[in-house]
Amino acid sequence: MTDTASNSTREQLRLEGFDLIDERLQYLLGCLEDALVSTGETELLPYLPWSGRVPDISAAPEGLPQLYSIGFQLLNMVEERVAAEIRREREKALGAESIRGLWPQALRDLKGMGLTPEQILAVLKDVQVEPVLTAHPTEAKRSSIRERHRALYGEMVRNEFPKYTERERRRIRERVVTTLETLWRTAEIHLVRPDITSELRNATHYLRDLFPAAINRLDLHFTEAWRDAGLPLEMLRSAGNIPRLIFGTWIGGDRDGHPLVTPEVTEKTLKELRHSAFKLLERELAELSTQLTLSRYLTPVPGELQARIDHLAKTVESPEAVKEILHRHEEEPWRQLALLMALRLREQIKGKPGYRNTACLTDDLNLLSRTLAGAGCHMLEEDAIRPIRHKLEMFGFHLATLDIRQNSEFHDKAISQLLTAAGVEDGENYASWPEERRLDFLNTELLSTRPFIHNDLRVGTEADDVLDTYRVLVRHRKHWGTNGVGALIVSMTRKLSDLLGVYLLAREAGLVDLTPEGLVCPLQVVPLFETMDDLDRSPGILKAFLEHPLTRRSPADGNQQVMLGYSDSNKDCGILAAQFALQRAQTALTQVGRDSGVNLCFFHGRGGTISRGAGPTHWFMAALPNGAMSGGFRMTEQGETIAQKYANLANATYNLELLLAGAAVTTAHHRHLPPVEDPCQAFMARLGDTSQAAYQNFLKAEGFIEFYRQATVIDALENSRIGSRPARRTGKKGFSISDLRAIPWVFSWTQARFYLPGWFGVGSGLEKLKQESPGDFAKFKEALPHSTFMSYVLTNVETNLASANLELMSDYAGLVEDVELRDRFLGMILTEFEKTKTLLAELFDGDMKTRRPRMAKTLDIREAPLRVLHQQQIALLREWRGHVAAENSTEADALLPKLLLSINAIASGLRTTG
Structure with missing residues (x-):
């Protein structure tokens, strides 16, 4: 197909997608109308969004925010489903390689680089992708709401089947209306702050119930793409399950500024994850058993198979259940073995003896494989047992690895308490010791196995918490090894002693091994560099850390994780300077790793918004500096982004495939292609410095805090029940921006439609470059299309600008009581906004609506109902603040649920919180 014909087909499919969105949305709105009638909410019928009616908003009933919130939820669902449909249509019309970022295109690119099948396999063997589910307070919806969404999505998919009769379609519509009735009567917001258990339960749904099904599809997609690319399947199979996908979580392990994550919570979390893994594997084996119906009267039963059945029948401590399995399936020995394996896992959840580790379960799976192959059932082994073995490798007996994160300042307090209790001179002032003194002390202490205090001695809140947490890990390791436990992550890593101090605390708790060469920590200590200053210092810190004898002795499989914070760096210095600092740090850190002979696995702490690192995953990977992808790739999946990416099977499969294929292609590029200097590199320092100055001058301007707190919903967010974590890192009262977490910082600007952290300062940087060096500005524009990184960053900035709304900014600024203050700061914001928008349009040769019609469509369709919600929210804020x-307090408390519902409704419309 010619390029012209291909472009024509793409345009036709895009327009078809727009029509489908409108058609499906109207269908669901019709069902919502029926649900409103049946629930007696007829006064809301004139206010249905996208109905073409223009009612009097001033007389709107109380349920309007909920109505619009549900309307947005339906729109979001429709857009996700239509996107999946259009991808399918594009594949049919243009081929699988036409879909950007998936395996067919990825393998074509790898072959296009001139790589042999052996070289491609070598790349894939090193690829390990790990999404890490976190519970930051950015998921505004309750789990009950998400359950109703899953039911609606299922009915929507069923309704696509073209051969249903009218009666069958009527039944589907009735089920949709019933679900919408329930959704209408289900409270949308958390009136009680969710606990960690409920957050873990939500994550477990994805890990245990949704991702395993997506894995089946992922594996099939990869196998088909490999075969269709003309690559030998037997070579792929002999390499094992590659590339590798595993999962991590912070829920129950991330205690940075979260006092509710206690050692007991961590212990319970590890147990719950283990039991959920057992349930997953038990379910898989039970399903497998239904396919293993080979009869002993038609197929000879190998002696080793019968011996294993007999052994399990004697050792599983559930005689009645064993008897039932052996009697009911007497003719089907392979089925007996699979069911006995499942029973053993089920009993293990109850604390009875079972599989000591995954290797023991693998032995039984291998026995099934061998004996099935011996019976000539090679396809059955390929299609039924290999997927379970794959899941066992991925989920193990832990489901997801649990990282333990704590703040460096917290560790300093813990060490001070230990030293004080042990009578170390000036130990109470450890946190303020010069770095040289801290290092001398730590290096001397790490030569000794002697602890400071007895295990049962309590010496202070911070020390007790850290040591008790590490003792939980010691007990887990004794029974289950290090499987299921991730890294010890030090947020706000500022210097080398912040990392070595963790070794000291690990020694104190017994979380170390003694070797002839000295102490070894079995868990990796991982720095998290967050602020711009810390990112700039990070290469020196990492170099010294990698060269430390204890680090060099500790097992890391040749890899060292380094975590990068996208949120605090942005809050610290603005989006351009932050992005440049992150790129600069990765380049320098990668060189440190090379010099030390260590592969670095970067752990990207990305949030759900562009200002906190979000953006198209495959483009994000392509924009990484050369060498920064050695195969390992970790990234956080936070809050509402988890549901947006993974709430249904089609979307989950698509997004996981983007991750795996993107990691493979990026690793191959970094490994096999020569590094090419970014053509925009020469301009980054100037742009970063100017934009940072503009951003920081704005934040430091007199009266900023007062303007910010009145022009946004930050005070309402501080009273919300969205997540279990406090809005402020230290829990201190007061209005310090530095103490405020990046999530509510971004959330508050987003709700008021400023989107300020995602663009402010960019216009000033570009303007100064153009004014002072018009020729350099022209060169920058010429170089921009050839810079993947700079195109990615500025396209994301443009998306934030398009999502902002000048009229609503002014309306929210109207809440600022001091007129002079309001006009001064609003004037600065509007000037920077217009400057940024004009200069980006000049760089990109046109505005976003012309160049990105799909993005423009998804923004435009939301704007009218959003404007209504914003006006209501402004009125509620004014009234609530008055009380x-x-x-x-009585009146204020009574009004708060309405205010929180309006925040939730707007978040649904914007598809983002923080």
Whole structure:
């Protein structure tokens, strides 16, 4: 097909997608109308969004925010489903390679680089991708709401089947209406702050119930793409399950500023994850058994198979259940073995003896494989047992690895308490010791196995918490090894002693091994560099850390994780300077790794918004500096992004495939292609410095805090029940921006439609470059299309600008009581906004609506109902703040749920929180 014909087909499919969105949305809105009638909410019918009616908003009923919130939820669902449909249509019309970022295109690119099948396999063997599910307070919806969404999505998919009769379609519509009735009567917001158990339960749904099904599809997609690319399947199979996909989580392990994550919570989390893994594997084996119906009267039963059945029948401590299995399936020995394996896992959840580790279960799976192959059932082994072995490798007996994260300042307090209790001179001032003194002390202590205090001695809140947490890991390791436990992550890593101090605390808790060469920590200590200053210092810190004898002795499989924070760096210095600092740090850190002979696995702490690192995953990977992808890739999946990416099987499969294929292609590029200097590199320092100055001058301007707190919903967010974590890192009262977490910082600007952290300062940087060096600006524009990184960054900035709304910014600024203050800061914001928008349009040769019609469509369709919600929210804020100021706590508390519902409704419309 010619390029012209291909472009024509793409345009036709895009327009078809727009029509499908409108058609499906109207269908669901019709069902919502029926649900409103049946629930007696007829006064809301004139206010249905996208109905073409223009009612009087001033007389709107109380349920309007909920109505619009549900409307947005339906729209989001429709857009996700239509995107999947259009991808399918594109594959039919243009071939699988036409879909950007998936395996067919990835393998074509790898072959296009001139790589042999052996070289491609060598790359894939090194690829390990690990999404890490976190529970940051950015998921505004309750789990009950998400359950209703899953039911609606299922009915929507069923309704696509073209051969249903009218009666069958009527039944589907009735089920949709019923689900919408329930959704209408289900409370949308958390009136009680969710606990960690409920957050873990939500993550477990994805890990245990959704991802395993997606794995089956992923594996099939990869196998088909490999075969269709003309690559030998037997070579792929002999390499094992590659590339590798595993999962991690922070829920129950991330205690940075989260006092509710206690050692007991961590212990319970590890147990729950283990039991969920057993349930997953038990379910898989039970399903497998239904396919293993080979009869002993038609197929000779190998002696080793019968011997294993007999052994399990004697050792599984559930005689009645064993008897039932052997009697019911007397003719089917392979089925007996699979069911006995499942029973053993089920009993293991109850604390009874079972598989000591995954290797023991693998032995039984291998026995099934061998004996099935011996019976000539090679396809059955390929299609039924290999997928379970794959899941056992991925999920193990732990489901997801649990990282333990704590703040360096917290560790300093813990060490101070230990030293004080042990009578070390000036130990109470450890946190303020000069770095040289800290290092001398730590290096001397790490030569000794002697602890400071007895295990049962309590010496202080911080020390007790850290040591008790590490003792939980010691007990887990004793029974289950290090499987299931991730890294010890040090947030706000500022210097080498912040990392070595973790070794000291690990020694104190017994979380170390003694070798002839000295102490070894069985878990990796991982720095998290977050602020711009810390990112710039990170290469020196990492170099010294990698050269430390204890680090060199500790097992890391030749890899060292380094975590990068996208949120605090942005809050610290603005989006351009932050992105440049992150790129600069990765380049320098990668060189440190090379010099030390260590592969670095970067752990990207990305949030759900562009200002916190979000953006198309495959483009994000392509924009990484050369060498920064050695195969390992970790990234956080936070809050509402988990549901957006993984709530249904089709979307989950698509997004996981993007991750795996993107990691493979990027690793191959970094390994096999010569590094090419970014053509925009020469301009980054100037742009970063100017944009940072503009951003920081804005934040430091007199009266900024007052303007910010009145022009956004930050005070309401601080009273919300969205997540279990406090809005402020230290829990201190006060209005310090530095103490405020990046999530509510971004959330508050987003709700008020400023989107300020995602663009402010960019216009000033570009303007100064153009004014001072018009020729350099022209060169920058010419180089931009050839810079993957700079194109990615500025396209994301443009998306934030398009999502912002000048009229609503002014309306929210109207909440600022001081007129002079309001006009001054709003003037600065509007000037920077217009400057940024104009200069980006010049760089990209046109505005976003012309160049990115799909993005423009998804923004435009939301704007009218969003404007109504914003106006209501502004009125609610004004009234609520009046009650708070007058100390009318009863009235303020009564109004808060309405305010939180409006925040939730707007978040649904914007498809983002923080």
